Amino acid sequence: MNSTGGNGRPGRPARLSRERIAEAALQGDVATLTMRELATRLGVSHSSLYRWVPDRDGVLDLVSGVMVERVLPEDEPDAGTWLDWLTRLAWAMHDEFLPVPGYAAHVARPHRHHPESFGRLRGRAVAAFRAGGADARQAEQNWTVFGHGVVRWLAAAGSAPTEPPFGRYLDTLLRGLRCQDEERPPPLRPEAPATTTTTTAASPSVGDEHLLALTRSLVSESAKVRERACETISDRARSFDRREARTLASLLASAAVLEQDADCLESELNALGELSASGFVEAADIAALRRLPRDSVRPADVEHLDDLMDEYFPQQRGGAGPPHR
Known part of the structure; x- marks a missing residue:
């Protein structure tokens, strides 16, 4: 009698699993990954791999699931920790995405995002912005800008050291996403000359x-x-x-x-x-x-x-x- 394990079906090789497939995919450049190359890494036949995943997009869905699990902070954001939570999320994306050639570039390009894994990431990040005082619409907008901004920086950086330092970029990005009702830091601009007109003192x-x-x-x-x-x-x-x-x-x-x-x-x-x-x-x-x-x-x-x-x-x-x- 054939045994089944995890998500496997009768007759599938016991040495294959979704976790093993994802880990093997992460060992090379995901941007150029082929099903045949992946089967070779796993030491299985091409047809055996297709019994577990329907195509390359299915493999990338598994990879996304693993990545999201790795980068999401374990704690839930609240009013006192939301900014720190987002900072830790961004740094985790930095540390996990960059070592995998092609992954950040893949995520940055238009493609079908895995609804379960990326939906979970989006939901937690939106909750963080809500905890920071943003309303539902603004929190969704903030997530769009934050997610794309971080991923595009990582895609541009590739796997090599880059300028500006990620921390500086992240600080600039997050400062641009503060809730409208949050108190802003003093403007970092020179004082206007005394000869300026007296219409308003507000800065542009x-x-x-x-x-x-x-x-x-x-x-x-x-x-x-x-x-x-x-x-x-x-x-x-x-x-x-x-x-x-x-x-x-x-x-x-x-x-x-x-x-x-x-x-x-x-x-x-x-x-x-x-x-x-x-x-x-x-x-x-x-x-x-x-x-x-x-x-x-x-x-x-x-x-x-x-x-x-x-x-x-x-x-x-x-x-x-x-x-x-």
């Missing part, structure tokens, strides 16, 4: 609603939506305060490294150039650009990239400026 700011709308558009799957967001940022570059400008610059730089649409890349570089003129953006905010190959940019747009590199990373340009890697 688009507000959290508009900031969230822009950041959400920047991580949209639609190239047209991303491009329109960049155009809006360029047009309103002088309307952002320091926090807003740095948050958007960080997201734009990471997006540019991953961008596959040439028109969007042009818009992202233009928006970064406009934001840099505000004086708020720091080198650490856009250092992901150092991983954008210069020869991957259209000749008409190279000037925009060169201007940013000259301003923020002159040591890397080195005069004649070989292609940036």
